[in-house]
Amino acid sequence: MFNQNEKDAIYKVIENRRDVRSFLSKPIPESVLQRILEAGHHGPSVGFMQPWNFIIITSDKIKERLAWATDKERRALAIHYENERQQKFLNLKIEGIKEAPITICVTCDPTRGGSHVLGRNSIPETDVLSTACAIQNMWLASCAEGLAMGWVSFYKKNDVRDILDIPPHIDPIALMSLGYTDQYPDKPILESSGWEKRRALENLIYYNRWDNQTKE
Numbered sequence: 001m002f003n004q005n006e007k008d009a010i011y012k013v014i015e016n017r018r019d020v021r022s023f024l025s026k027p028i029p030e031s032v033l034q035r036i037l038e039a040g041h042h043g044p045s046v047g048f049m050q051p052w053n054f055i056i057i058t059s060d061k062i063k064e065r066l067a068w069a070t071d072k073e074r075r076a077l078a079i080h081y082e083n084e085r086q087q088k089f090l091n092l093k094i095e096g097i098k099e100a101p102i103t104i105c106v107t108c109d110p111t112r113g114g115s116h117v118l119g120r121n122s123i124p125e126t127d128v129l130s131t132a133c134a135i136q137n138m139w140l141a142s143c144a145e146g147l148a149m150g151w152v153s154f155y156k157k158n159d160v161r162d163i164l165d166i167p168p169h170i171d172p173i174a175l176m177s178l179g180y181t182d183q184y185p186d187k188p189i190l191e192s193s194g195w196e197k198r199r200a201l202e203n204l205i206y207y208n209r210w211d212n213q214t215k216e
C-alpha cells in the first residue's frame, strides 16, 4: 500500500514532531491551514461522532486574554512544587500564544450524535480521546508542512469559555498554537531543560499480563 519512502516519511514525521513554544510572526498560508484542519478532521472518533470544532484565533486582543488565562493558571500551579523545582517550573515557557500567528482552540461536544453514540456508552470519555486523535493528526500535519505547533492546556476551562463565548456543555480541550519557528527543538523541551526524560520503551512493554516483562 505504501512504498518504502512513504513509510520512512511517516516515521520521520512522528519522530521529529515537537511541542514548540517560540514562533515567528510570518503568516501561515490559508491553503496550509486548511490542509492541517483536514488532517484533524480525518482523525478517528468513537462511533464516528466527530465531536470536534476548531476555533481559529487570529485576533491579538483575544490572544492577549488567552495568554492571561494561561499565565494565571501557571502561577497557581506553582504551589505544587517547592524550592528549586518551583523555580525550575516557573522558568519553563509553557506557551507562545501571543507570538504565534494562529491559535486553534479545539473543542469537544459530548452531545454530538445524541445520547447513544456507538461505543461511547461503555467509556464516556472516548469523546475526549477522539478529539485528542484529531489534535495529534494536526500536530503531525503541521510538522510535515514545516510548521511548529504547541499544545497549551494550562487554563481553567471556564476562563477559555468566557473568552471565546463557548457554551457551558462544550469542552475546550486544547489551545494549539501554530506558526513558523526558527527554534524547532530536536528533542522534547522538557527533556533538554532537565525536567523529564524519555522512559525506556522496553520497561513499558508487558507480555500477556500486567508487569510481566518476560516473553514466554
Ligand SMILES: Cc1cc2nc3c(=O)[nH]c(=O)nc-3n(C[C@H](O)[C@H](O)[C@H](O)COP(=O)(O)O)c2cc1C
Binding pocket: 017, 018, 019, 020, 021, 093, 094, 095, 151, 152, 153, 154, 187, 188, 189, 190, 191
Ligand atoms: C494533553 C497535553 C497537554 C499539554 N499541555 C502543555 C502545556 O500546557 N504547555 C506546554 O508547554 N506543553 C504542553 N504539552 C506538551 C508536552 O509538554 C510535550 O508534548 C512533552 O513534553 C513531550 O515533548 P514533545 O511533544 O516535543 O515530544 C502538552 C501535551 C499534551 C499531550
